[in-house]
Each structure stands twice: as C-alpha cells, then as structure tokens.
Amino acid sequence: MLERARRTLARIGHNFIDQVWRVGAMARFFVILMAASGTSLRRFRLVMREVYFSGVLSLIIIVVSGLFVGMVLGLQGYETLQTYGAQESVGVLVALSLLRELGPVVAGLLFASRAGSAITAEIGLMKATEQLTAMDMMAVSPMSRVIAPRFWAGVISMPLLAAIFSAMGVFGGFVVSVVILGVDGGTFWSQMQSAVDFRYDVVNGVIKSFVFGIAVTVIATFEGFDAPPTAEGVSGATTRTVVSSSLVILALDLVLTALMLRGDR
Amino acid sequence: MERTTIDLWFGAFVLAGFAALLVLALKVGNLGADNARATYRIEARFDNIGGLKVRAPVRSSGVLVGRVADIRFDNERFQATVVLALDARYGFPKDTSASILTSGLLGEQYVGLDAGGDDKKLAEGDRITITQSAVVLERLIGQFLFNKAQEDGAKK
Numbered sequence: 001m002l003e004r005a006r007r008t009l010a011r012i013g014h015n016f017i018d019q020v021w022r023v024g025a026m027a028r029f030f031v032i033l034m035a036a037s038g039t040s041l042r043r044f045r046l047v048m049r050e051v052y053f054s055g056v057l058s059l060i061i062i063v064v065s066g067l068f069v070g071m072v073l074g075l076q077g078y079e080t081l082q083t084y085g086a087q088e089s090v091g092v093l094v095a096l097s098l099l100r101e102l103g104p105v106v107a108g109l110l111f112a113s114r115a116g117s118a119i120t121a122e123i124g125l126m127k128a129t130e131q132l133t134a135m136d137m138m139a140v141s142p143m144s145r146v147i148a149p150r151f152w153a154g155v156i157s158m159p160l161l162a163a164i165f166s167a168m169g170v171f172g173g174f175v176v177s178v179v180i181l182g183v184d185g186g187t188f189w190s191q192m193q194s195a196v197d198f199r200y201d202v203v204n205g206v207i208k209s210f211v212f213g214i215a216v217t218v219i220a221t222f223e224g225f226d227a228p229p230t231a232e233g234v235s236g237a238t239t240r241t242v243v244s245s246s247l248v249i250l251a252l253d254l255v256l257t258a259l260m261l262r263g264d265r
Numbered sequence: 266m267e268r269t270t271i272d273l274w275f276g277a278f279v280l281a282g283f284a285a286l287l288v289l290a291l292k293v294g295n296l297g298a299d300n301a302r303a304t305y306r307i308e309a310r311f312d313n314i315g316g317l318k319v320r321a322p323v324r325s326s327g328v329l330v331g332r333v334a335d336i337r338f339d340n341e342r343f344q345a346t347v348v349l350a351l352d353a354r355y356g357f358p359k360d361t362s363a364s365i366l367t368s369g370l371l372g373e374q375y376v377g378l379d380a381g382g383d384d385k386k387l388a389e390g391d392r393i394t395i396t397q398s399a400v401v402l403e404r405l406i407g408q409f410l411f412n413k414a415q416e417d418g419a420k421k
Contacts, residue, residue: 045271048271048272048275049271051275051278052271052274052275052278055278056274056275056277056278059278059281095293099289099293099294156279157278159282160278160279160281160282160283160285160286161282163282163283163285163286163289164281164282164285166285166289167284167285167288167289167293168285170288170289170292170293189292192293193292193293193294194322196293196294197294197320198290198294201294202286202289202290202293202294206286
C-alpha cells in the first residue's frame with residue numbers, strides 16, 4: 001500500500017520534472033533557432049517552399065471552416081437577437097466575435113492540427129531515418145536548413161490564414177443573415193462599421209494570430225526535433241504537438257485578451 | 266531568376282491574405298472613413314453622463330456629425346467634462362444645446378446636438394453651456410413615485 005503510493009508519487013514527480021525539462025529545452029531550442037534564422041531568411045526560397053506546404057495547402061480547410069463558422073454565428077445570432085428586435089446587430093456580433101476571438105483561435109487550432117502535425121511528423125521522420133545526422137556530416141546545419149524555414153513559414157502564414165478565416169466568416173454571416181434570413185444589408189454593414197474599431201479589433205486580432213503562429217511552430221518543430229527516432233516516438237510527438245499547441249493557444253488567448261481589453265469600451 | 270510554381274502559389278497566398286486584411290480594415294472596420302476627416306474639439310459639461318463612452322457617436326437631427334473624444338471628471342465643479350470631436354464640415358451656432366440620449370430602448374448612448382439661433386459658430390475649444398444629462402432610470406422611477414404620492418396626498 002505504502003509502496004504503491006510512493007511509486008505513484010515518484011511517477012507524478014518524474015512527469016513534472018520531465019515537463020519542466022521540456023520547457024527549458026524548448027526555450028534553448030528557440031534561442032538556437034533565432035540564431036540560425038539568418039541563413040534561411042537570406043535563402044528565402046526555402047521559406048517560400050514551406051509557406052506553400054503549411055500555408056497554401058491549409059487554405060481550403062481555413063476557407064471552408066471560416067465560411068461555416070460565420071454562417072453558424074449568423075444563424076445563432078439572428079435567432080437570439082430577434083427576441084429583442086435587434087436582428088440588424090447580427091453583423092456586429094459576427095464581426096466582433098470573429099475578429100477578436102474565433103478568427104485567430106480557430107484558425108490557430110486548425111493550423112496546429114493541419115500544418116503543425118505535418119511539420120512534427122516530417123522532422124521526426126527525418127530524424128528517425130538519420131537524414132538530420134547526414135546533413136550534419138555534410139556540414140549543413142539542420143537547424144538553418146530544415147527547422148528555421150519551417151518556423152518562419154508558420155510565422156508568415158498564420159496571420160494571413162487568420163485574416164482569411166475572419167473575412168470568410170464575415171462573408172458567411174452576410175450570406176446567412178442578409179441573403180437568406182432577410183436582414184437589411186445597409187444596416188448590417190453600417191452597424192458593423194460603427195462598432196468595429198481598426199486598432200482595437202482588427203490589429204489586436206492580427207497580433208494574436210502572430211503570437212499563435214510563433215507558439216504553434218516552435219512547439220511543432222521542437223517536438224519533431226526531440227522525437228525518439230522510432231515509429232512510436234514520431235507518432236507520440238505528433239500527438240503531443242497537436243495537444244500542447246491547442247492548449248497553449250487557448251491559454252495564450254486568455255492572457256492576450258486580458259491584456260488587450262480596455263474597460264472603457 | 267527561374268520561376269517555379271511555388272513562387273506563384275506563395276504570391277497568390279500572400280496576396281489573398283493581404284486582400285482579406287484590407288477587406289477587414291475597410292469594409293468591416295471602416296478605417297479611414299471617420300478618422301481621416303478634419304475635426305474641431307468642443308467641450309460640454311454634464312451633471313451625469315450615464316453610460317456614455319469614448320468614441321460614442323455625436324448626432325444632430327440623427328446624422329452622425331462627430332464622436333466623443335474624451336471624458337473627464339472636473340474635480341472643481343464636480344461635473345463630467347465631455348470633449349466632442351466634430352466634423353469640420355459642420356458648423357453649429359454658439360447657443361447649441363447638447364443632451365445625452367439613448368438610441369432605441371436599450372441601445373447605445375450618444376450625444377445629441379440641437380442647433381440654436383446664434384449667428385456666431387462654435388470654434389475649437391469652445392464650450393456648450395446648455396446641456397441635458399442622461400436619463401437615469403432609477404431617478405425617473407423615483408420621481409414618478411414621488412409625484413404619484415404627492416398627487417394622492419393632494420386628493421385626500
């Protein structure tokens with residue numbers, strides 16, 4: 001009995017220390033990544049290639065889910081606002097919730113599961129098949145040839161994807177509420193325009209998605225680089241990427257929102 | 266420099282992203298429509314501003330003519346000082362009155378301007394002297410009850 005409790009406690013402690021170790025290793029990884037970035041930014045073709053894989057190929061899922069999220073927001077908002085006779089405000093509801101929260105967060109979650117997992121699996125497999133070691137042997141730094149381009153591609157893609165998501169969402173909300181449910185189009189846009197502030201809604205959303213892009217790609221590249229070189233290790237690392245970057249996105253979102261919201265608006 | 270398909274896709278993706286940002290800024294956020302115009306600032310003191318907020322609209326005859334630029338508490342007169350940034354295209358007489366109104370029953374609060382008959386116009390830094398505070402529902406109900414009780418007392 002006592003032995004069992006001791007063992008459980010030891011396992012919890014071991015896991016905790018392991019997590020702390022990972023956070024520290026990730027921070028060191030980030031510093032090395034920054035130092036190795038110069039070469040890959042000078043050879044921008046490498047970054048562009050990765051933008052194609054993680055950004056352009058994510059476009060379809062981003063566009064389609066943006067449309068659907070906007071449509072659902074339009075439907076639900078119309079249903080509730082109608083009770084108060086304020087169905088024209090549905091544009092405000094759709095635009096503000098997309099720009100402030102749903103755009104960056106949902107696009108970030110989709111990006112983590114669509115592009116982040118692919119990055120981890122690719123780097124993990126490169127490590128398992130000793131391609132990274134081979135590069136090292138040829139005096140090519142895997143950090144600046146493999147990791148840094150993927151990182152910068154994510155940082156570039158994420159804000160653009162979030163903006164596309166929000167724009168598609170607003171369009172979806174417009175289609176549902178104005179075209180299908182018959183809300184007046186003029187009031188829809190004018191109420192939205194008087195409620196949305198460029199600096200406090202649009203720019204803050206872009207800042208959020210930028211931060212999420214950094215977080216997701218650092219986690220994805222680190223997990224791939226750190227994965228045990230076995231089939232099991234790579235699959236575990238891919239799962240960890242999706243889980244921890246989703247959690248980090250949600251936690252960072254809370255912190256950023258608390259920092260950005262002002263009481264007087 | 267040789268051209269590849271990747272270049273094309275990268276360009277298209279970045280263009281699409283910036284186009285989305287532009288749409289959000291111009292169509293959704295209305296950037297440049299009311300920030301770019303020249304404004305002049307006038308002040309108005311109110312006993313009670315209710316739920317008025319910075320950037321709330323200033324309307325005259327229902328038309329948007331400016332925005333609330335700043336709200337301060339004047340610690341000498343114990344009143345609220347509201348700074349209004351009015352569109353330079355519109356001029357108002359010196360004896361214009363300002364009141365805090367509510368759009369709809371539960372809507373946002375805004376400042377309504379009623380033009381007076383003076384020949385001189387309000388200029389930068391002037392103060393509107395005739396103001397009417399926001400209607401506070403609790404006070405209105407209190408007044409109503411008070412009047413009702415007075416009426417009942419007079420009847421007896």
